Amino acid sequence: MTHDPHIPPHANNVLHDEVVSARAPWMHRIKAGETLRIVDLEGNQAVDFLLYAAADDAERYSAQDTIAAQSNIFLRTGSVLLSNEGNPMMTIVDTSVEYHDTIGGACSCESNSLRYGHHTKAQHACVDNFLEANLRQGRGKRDIVSNINFFMNVPVEPDGALGIVDGISAPGLTVDLRAEMDVIVVVSNCPQINNPCNGFNPTSVRMIVTA
Amino acid sequence: MSALANPNAARDHARAMAGTVAEAMPILPPRADDLPAGVRPDDLVWEETIAAGGYATRSLARGTRLRLIDLQGDACASLLLYNAAMPTERLNIADTVKVQWNAYPGEGSLLLSDMGRVLASFEHDDAGTHDAFCGASNEASNRRRYGEGRNSGSYPNARDRLLLGSAKHGLGRRDVHPCINLFKGVRIAADGATEPQFGPFAPGRTVVLRAEMDVIVVIANCPHVLDGRPWSVTPLRATAWRGAIAGEDDMIRNATPEGQRAFLNTEDLYRR
Numbered sequence: 001m002t003h004d005p006h007i008p009p010h011a012n013n014v015l016h017d018e019v020v021s022a023r024a025p026w027m028h029r030i031k032a033g034e035t036l037r038i039v040d041l042e043g044n045q046a047v048d049f050l051l052y053a054a055a056d057d058a059e060r061y062s063a064q065d066t067i068a069a070q071s072n073i074f075l076r077t078g079s080v081l082l083s084n085e086g087n088p089m090m091t092i093v094d095t096s097v098e099y100h101d102t103i104g105g106a107c108s109c110e111s112n113s114l115r116y117g118h119h120t121k122a123q124h125a126c127v128d129n130f131l132e133a134n135l136r137q138g139r140g141k142r143d144i145v146s147n148i149n150f151f152m153n154v155p156v157e158p159d160g161a162l163g164i165v166d167g168i169s170a171p172g173l174t175v176d177l178r179a180e181m182d183v184i185v186v187v188s189n190c191p192q193i194n195n196p197c198n199g200f201n202p203t204s205v206r207m208i209v210t211a
Numbered sequence: 212m213s214a215l216a217n218p219n220a221a222r223d224h225a226r227a228m229a230g231t232v233a234e235a236m237p238i239l240p241p242r243a244d245d246l247p248a249g250v251r252p253d254d255l256v257w258e259e260t261i262a263a264g265g266y267a268t269r270s271l272a273r274g275t276r277l278r279l280i281d282l283q284g285d286a287c288a289s290l291l292l293y294n295a296a297m298p299t300e301r302l303n304i305a306d307t308v309k310v311q312w313n314a315y316p317g318e319g320s321l322l323l324s325d326m327g328r329v330l331a332s333f334e335h336d337d338a339g340t341h342d343a344f345c346g347a348s349n350e351a352s353n354r355r356r357y358g359e360g361r362n363s364g365s366y367p368n369a370r371d372r373l374l375l376g377s378a379k380h381g382l383g384r385r386d387v388h389p390c391i392n393l394f395k396g397v398r399i400a401a402d403g404a405t406e407p408q409f410g411p412f413a414p415g416r417t418v419v420l421r422a423e424m425d426v427i428v429v430i431a432n433c434p435h436v437l438d439g440r441p442w443s444v445t446p447l448r449a450t451a452w453r454g455a456i457a458g459e460d461d462m463i464r465n466a467t468p469e470g471q472r473a474f475l476n477t478e479d480l481y482r483r
Contacts (some may be wrong), residue, residue, distance in 0.1 A: 058383070063305075064350065067344050067345055068344075068345040068436045073344060073405070084387070085350070086351030103305060103309075108325065109325045110327030110328075111323075111328075113327050113472060114472045115307075118472070142299050142385040144353070156314045160315040161313060
């Protein structure tokens with residue numbers, strides 16, 4: 001039997017293993033101590049990512065608290081993902097990508113109309129994925145906040161220029177997230193086709209939860 | 212023993228406080244002797260000094276100018292903006308920096324909503340040090356830094372201040388969104404590190420925002436979350452007056468194609 005290269009070698013128990021198709025939302029509950037591995041199957045596929053505390057979903061991932069606590073905008077191995085109330089929700093225990101983004105936010109039909117023109121308003125977008133998933137559990141528009149974009153590259157130049165540029169991920173690269181509390185993970189497998197965040201070609205990603 | 216044993220004595224005692232002047236308070240009706248040329252005194256809608264560690268909130272009509280003055284050079288105005296008619300629409304700080312291709316809001320910049328519209332624009336900014344990345348302090352971060360962080364203590368945190376201000380419009384924990392910090396700046400180094408610009412600065416630095424929609428503004432004035440000094444923050448003055456909305460030839464409206472489309476979306480909301 002050949003070893004599946006995407007399964008973490010030290011995982012005792014695979015609790016969930018799913019391929020999220022291109023452009024689709026995904027939602028999953030992960031208990032404290034479990035680890036979520038996200039696999040960028042084909043390379044440079046932005047995975048827009050939000051977290052809610054399972055016990056009280058008014059507590060959720062906060063990009064600003066996370067940036068302030070580590071005094072850095074990039075998420076790397078060791079980054080602790082903090083809630084809006086300052087509590088650790090997950091930790092990036094390992095990643096084979098140099099860094100991930102948390103300042104670029106999610107694409108939406110509305111922001112697409114600003115960035116590219118009103119001809120893109122009808123295209124599918126991450127905020128619609130976030131809404132579709134969250135609405136199933138009673139959350140709505142108020143619950144969508146600044147998110148993480150795994151496998152997405154948003155540098156800031158010395159003059160303040162900021163933008164989504166060519167990715168630094170590659171096929172098979174991963175990020176491993178250990179839950180520090182019981183969390184609900186909400187993902188949009190980004191459908192954007194107007195900038196390089198998905199290499200202009202949205203592809204599937206794999207989600208592996210291990211104990 | 213107090214001499215206020217009956218309601219009339221208590222009433223007299225309370226009424227005797229009338230006319231007291233404090234450093235931080237609203238002036239009603241609003242009065243300001245330093246309005247810009249061309250602004251009529253009867254167009255003034257808000258004059259308030261926000262305490263160090265305090266907060267304030269106000270509904271402002273489209274076109275209203277909101278002038279914030281860092282009176283003593285050490286204020287930190289953490290700002291939330293909601294669409295007053297539909298507060299589920301609010302400031303989206305990620306879209307604000309991404310759509311404008313720039314990390315550092317300042318004069319001429321737009322503050323964008325999550326619906327592709329302009330909530331407010333920076334009509335004037337002589338401070339130039341603001342922060343779109345680090346957000347509000349919270350009770351946990353203030354407890355670590357000052358030993359205490361609650362509203363009821365001496366070191367209130369910005370998130371709980373924003374929460375109280377939002378609550379006064381019927382909003383709650385789900386509504387306090389990522390904020391922008393005015394007057395305290397953060398720059399981003401090549402390796403992603405946050406580089407603080409916390410002063411203290413010269414007194415009197417001024418920002419004038421123009422409301423581009425009917426908005427609810429909530430302002431907390433607490434030390435910046437990364438400010439490592441012992442508790443240090445000074446009062447913030449807010450003044451607002453009625454004004455014209457952006458015309459079709461407005462320079463801020465037309466500065467960039469992205470901004471122009473944001474104004475088109477905003478004007479479309481009011482086309483009815």
